[in-house]
Amino acid sequence: MLRDRVMKNFRSGAIDVLVNAAGVIATGTIENTDDAKWDAMMHVNVRAPFRLMRAAVPHLKARKGTVVNVSS
Numbered sequence: 168m169l170r171d172r173v174m175k176n177f178r179s180g181a182i183d184v185l186v187n188a189a190g191v192i193a194t195g196t197i198e199n200t201d202d203a204k205w206d207a208m209m210h211v212n213v214r215a216p217f218r219l220m221r222a223a224v225p226h227l228k229a230r231k232g233t234v235v236n237v238s239s
Contacts, residue, residue: 181226181229181230182223182226182227182230182232183227183230183232183233184227184232184233184234184235185219185220185223185227185232185233185234185235186234186235186237187215187216187219187220187234187235187236187237188235188237189211189215190211190212190237190238190239191207191208191211191212192208192239193205193207193208212238216236220234
């Protein structure tokens with residue numbers, strides 16, 4: 168599983184903090200933003216942080232870690 172492979176790459180084998188700072192801002196108006204652009208923006212800005220947090224929670228709980236979400 169990807170989560171297990173990621174954890175093996177950490178020297179301590181633990182996560183103390185997860186920082187979600189990636190983001191996409193599409194240009195355009197509501198009239199010319201199609202579903203594909205909207206979906207791409209939502210995948211990066213909402214779905215990816217959710218999935219990362221969900222995967223990290225067991226490790227963060229074990230270390231009393233934290234999550235930092237950066238948005239604009």
